[in-house]
Amino acid sequence: MIKFEDVGKKYPNGFEGLKHVNLTIEQGEFVAIIGLSGAGKSTLIRTINRMHDVTSGKLTVDGVDVMSLSGKQLRRFRRKIGMIFQSFNLITRTTVIKNVLTAFVPDMPWFRSTFGIYTKEEKLKALECLDKVGILDKAFVRADQLSGGQQQRVALARTLAQNPQIILADEPVAALDPVTAKQVMDDFKRINEDMNISVLINIHHVDLALNYATRVIGIREGEIVYDGPASEATQEVLDRIYNGRVDKEGNVQKEVG
Template identity: 55%
Template sequence: MIEFQNVSKVYPNGTRGLNQINLTINEGELVVIVGLSGAGKSTLLRSINRLHDISEGNIVINGQSITTASGSGLRRIRRGIGMIFQSFNLVKRSTVLRNVLSGRVGHHSTLRTVLGLFPAEDTALAMDALERVNIRDKAYSRADQLSGGQQQRVSIARALAQQPQIILADEPVASLDPLTTRQVMDDLQRINRELKITTIINLHFIDLAREYATRIIGLRAGEVVFDGTPAEATDDVFAHIYGRAIHRDEVLGDHPPGDDVISVIPSKPGVAAGGVQ
C-alpha cells in the first residue's frame, strides 16, 4: 500500500528530519507512530501526501510514486489520502456541512467548488460521514459553535467525504480532554475496521498507542528504532524509543501518585524485545 524506499529529509538549516527510512505499510493497518517531539513523526506522516517533500528516496502508494508525481497525477493520488490535523483546520464561520463538503473539492473543478455547487450525491456522502462520527444533527451548525471534540469529528467526516484509501492523523487528540480523546480514537478505530481504510496516526500517549494500534512504529532522531505489535511495545521498548524514562504526561490513563517518571530506562536498551534496532 505505502512504501518508503530509502527516504531522507534534510531541512534547509541542515537538520535531518528523516534518515534512510525503509518501511512498508499494508492495506487496512492502523499504524501509530510514536517518538519524542522532533523525532520526525510529523515529517514522516506529511511526506506521505507531500505536504513535506523529501530530499532523497521514493514514496510509492499503490504502485505509483507520489515523490515524482506532478499535475493531475499528483492530485489524483492526493485525492485518495484524507488528512486530520491537531488544530482541526476548519472554516470556523462556515457550517459543519460545508466544511465536510470541502473534502470533495478534489473531485470537481475549482470554479464549481468556489461557488459551492456540490451535487446532491456529495451532500449525501457528507451527511453519511457525519452520521458515522455521530454528529449528523450538527450539520447546519457553525463550526465555531462546536466543542473541540466535535470539531475534530467534523475533520474526520471531511476526510471520509474524500472516500480515501488512506487517512493520516497528525496528533489528532493532543488538544482534547481524556474522555473526548477516547471518543475520537474510537471513531478512527471503527472507521479503520469497518471501511478497511489504512490509518496512520501520530500519538503522544503511549497507552493509546498500545490500545488502538495494530502496529506501532517508533522514531528517534529521524530513524525507525522500533516496528512491532502493541504487545511487543513494552515500557522498556518505549524507554528505548524515547532515550529516557516514560513521563507521566505521556500516559493518558490513571497512574499512581509520585514523581513525573513512571518507568525506568532498561539497563540494556539495545536488546529489548519486540524489534528494537
C-alpha cells in the same frame, strides 16, 4: 501499500528529519507513530502525501513513486489520502455540512465551486459521513459552536467524503481532554476496521497508541528504533524510543535543564 526504501529527509538548514527509513505498511493497517517531540513523527507521515519531499531513497504508494508526481497527477494522488490536523482546519463561521462539502471542491467545475453549488448526491454523501462519526444532528450548526472533539469529528467526516484509501493524522487528539480523545480514537478505530482504510497516526499519548493501534512505529532522532505489534512494546522498548523518559502509565516526562 506504502513502502519506504532507505528514505531520508534533509531540510535546507542541514537538519536530518529522517535517516535511512525502511518500512512497509499494508492496506488496512492501524499504525501509531510515537517518539519525542522533534523525533521525526510529523515528517514521516507528511512525506506520504508529499507535504514534505524526501531527499534520498524511494517512497512508493500502491507502486507509484511519490516523488515522480507533479501537477494534476499529484493532486489526483492526494485525493486518495486524507489528512487530519491537531487544529481541525475548519471554516468555523459556517455550518458543519458546508465544511464537509468542501471535500468535493477539488473535483467540481469552477462555477459550482465559486458559487457553492452542490449536487443532491454530494449533500447526501456529506450527511452520511457525518452519521459515520456520530454527529449527524450537528449538520446545520455552525462549526464554532461545537466542542473540540466534535470539530475533530467534522474534520474526519470531511476526510471520509474524499473516499480515501489512507488517512494520515498529525496529533489529532493532542488538544482534547482524555475522555474526548478516547472517543475520537474510537472513531478512527471503527473507520479503520469497517472501511479497511489505512490509518497512520502521529500521537504523543503513549497509552492511546498502545491501546488502539495494532502496530507501533517508534522513531528517535529520525531513525526507526521500534516497529512491531503494540502488544510487544515493552517498557524497555519505550525507554529506547523515549530515552528513558516515559513512565509505566505512558506519560512522557519533560527533559530537565
